[in-house]
Amino acid sequence: MTGHVAAVDLGATSGRVIVGRVGADTLELTPVARFPNTPVPVSDGLHWDILGLYGAALDGLRDAFRREPTIRSIGIDSWAVDYGLLRDGRLLGNPFHYRDARTERGVAAVHERMPHAELFERNGLQFLPFNTLYQYAAEPVDLLRFADTALLVPDLIGYWLTGIARAEQTNASTTGLLRVLDASWDHDLARALGIPDGLLPPLIKPGETLGALSPDIAAAIRAPEDVAVTAVGSHDTASAVVAVPMQADAAAYISCGTWGLVGVEVDRLVLTPEALAANFTNEGGVDGRVRLLHNIMGLWVLSETVRTWERSGHAIDLPTLLDSAEEVTAAVPVFDVNDPRFLPPGDMPGRIDAWCEEHSMAPPRTRAEYARSIVESLAQAFADAAIEAGRIGGVDVRTIHIVGGGALNELLCQRTADRAGLPVLAGPVEATALGNILVQARAAGFLSGSLEALRDLVVRTHAPRRFDPRA
Ligand code: LFR
Numbered sequence: 001m002t003g004h005v006a007a008v009d010l011g012a013t014s015g016r017v018i019v020g021r022v023g024a025d026t027l028e029l030t031p032v033a034r035f036p037n038t039p040v041p042v043s044d045g046l047h048w049d050i051l052g053l054y055g056a057a058l059d060g061l062r063d064a065f066r067r068e069p070t071i072r073s074i075g076i077d078s079w080a081v082d083y084g085l086l087r088d089g090r091l092l093g094n095p096f097h098y099r100d101a102r103t104e105r106g107v108a109a110v111h112e113r114m115p116h117a118e119l120f121e122r123n124g125l126q127f128l129p130f131n132t133l134y135q136y137a138a139e140p141v142d143l144l145r146f147a148d149t150a151l152l153v154p155d156l157i158g159y160w161l162t163g164i165a166r167a168e169q170t171n172a173s174t175t176g177l178l179r180v181l182d183a184s185w186d187h188d189l190a191r192a193l194g195i196p197d198g199l200l201p202p203l204i205k206p207g208e209t210l211g212a213l214s215p216d217i218a219a220a221i222r223a224p225e226d227v228a229v230t231a232v233g234s235h236d237t238a239s240a241v242v243a244v245p246m247q248a249d250a251a252a253y254i255s256c257g258t259w260g261l262v263g264v265e266v267d268r269l270v271l272t273p274e275a276l277a278a279n280f281t282n283e284g285g286v287d288g289r290v291r292l293l294h295n296i297m298g299l300w301v302l303s304e305t306v307r308t309w310e311r312s313g314h315a316i317d318l319p320t321l322l323d324s325a326e327e328v329t330a331a332v333p334v335f336d337v338n339d340p341r342f343l344p345p346g347d348m349p350g351r352i353d354a355w356c357e358e359h360s361m362a363p364p365r366t367r368a369e370y371a372r373s374i375v376e377s378l379a380q381a382f383a384d385a386a387i388e389a390g391r392i393g394g395v396d397v398r399t400i401h402i403v404g405g406g407a408l409n410e411l412l413c414q415r416t417a418d419r420a421g422l423p424v425l426a427g428p429v430e431a432t433a434l435g436n437i438l439v440q441a442r443a444a445g446f447l448s449g450s451l452e453a454l455r456d457l458v459v460r461t462h463a464p465r466r467f468d469p470r471a
Helices: 050-067 103-113 116-123 132-137 141-146 153-162 187-192 215-220 236-242 273-277 300-311 318-327 348-358 367-393 410-420 431-443 451-461
Strands: 003-010 014-023 026-036 040-042 045-047 073-078 083-087 149-152 209-212 228-230 251-256 260-266 281-284 290-296 399-403 424-426 465-467
Touching (some): 003 050, 003 431, 014 050, 026 431, 026 451, 050 153, 083 141, 153 209, 153 215, 153 228, 228 431, 236 251, 236 260, 236 281, 236 290, 236 431, 273 367, 300 348, 410 424, 431 451
Parallel strands (some): 251 399, 399 424
Antiparallel strands (some): 040 045, 209 228, 251 260, 260 290
């Protein structure tokens, strides 16, 4: 039996609505809407344009039901950690974007009360300055007390569609307030950090039904009223990992878009001193798997470099830039892409120059050299993290999978293979949407089985492309 489901995926540059047709031997995606997702800087910082996105998602869903009236279910994913505060169902402000600098205050405030090593024992997370708990600590105390619920962005959209407020587990695991040992809210930690624990809504697991569409929403998007919103791996990376066509006991994955999330999938927590020292995270995966991974800055560094050039009036064609990067024969600097200076929006070429100067290296000279330097630096960081993930997680890594937009970047795939000395299998590009759709399709009964069975379907329908390491 084949059936249809719809995914709403809010990514770093655009949001999309995608219809999936799924059955035992079928996994087809039809994109129906794409709309920009551009954070908006205003006087108090960098924000989501959440209402614009929600409106565009509704328009996209209406199109989806017009084209495919038999859609049974809707699933929503986006990046982690960002949230809206509500009181009596009313959103109290536009959610902040995690690249806003206010999180620095929050880090200082939290670490004064509890150092990272202690937090790691409780929540299993790598240190990232924008984890939700640091963002809460940067909010005005009165606002946090006034709110009665906090919803991560996909949960907020789900709430607007159904009227039901829940926290999906994989995304909740990125807040820093979920106990790593039993995946329940750590109310003691919240209270110790001065975060009202009443903000934390009941949890829901991927595959469970959030609820039926509210009648007014069903009418607005011309959907049958019994269409369900299904919880998926609402953390985009959790959905992407579902669709990595890997043998999890012998592979590392890189979910490469704006970020490069590099890790292994394991079935037990890894809370060792090595994991802490290497700043690896135990994020919650679908079906209770553990995503043992590390955030690498990702293609953000390249796209923000291109934006810097465009802002100064140069038109840049990315494929042409990457072709010219491939032809560079001069030595280019390999810099630390994870240096925190590369996190906020801004002048990336200038920051690369400053990094090189501080490390007594000659900076790149041409645009092609900048692009090559970024690709080489990412490839090195990817290769190191993939090998380290295997070591820390006890996985004998024999292949590295690259999924997401980065799988289209042939130079990056090849150089990651070269630098790791391991084959890279690239694709699917649409891993996040596929993972979202697979989990819904299984919940709807169009598919059955474990993650291995779902990945087997991905292998059969979206065979990856192989890059062998060169000497
Ligand atoms: C990727 C991602 C990462 C998370 C970062 C911020 O899109 O979700 O997994 O660390 O964005 O939320």
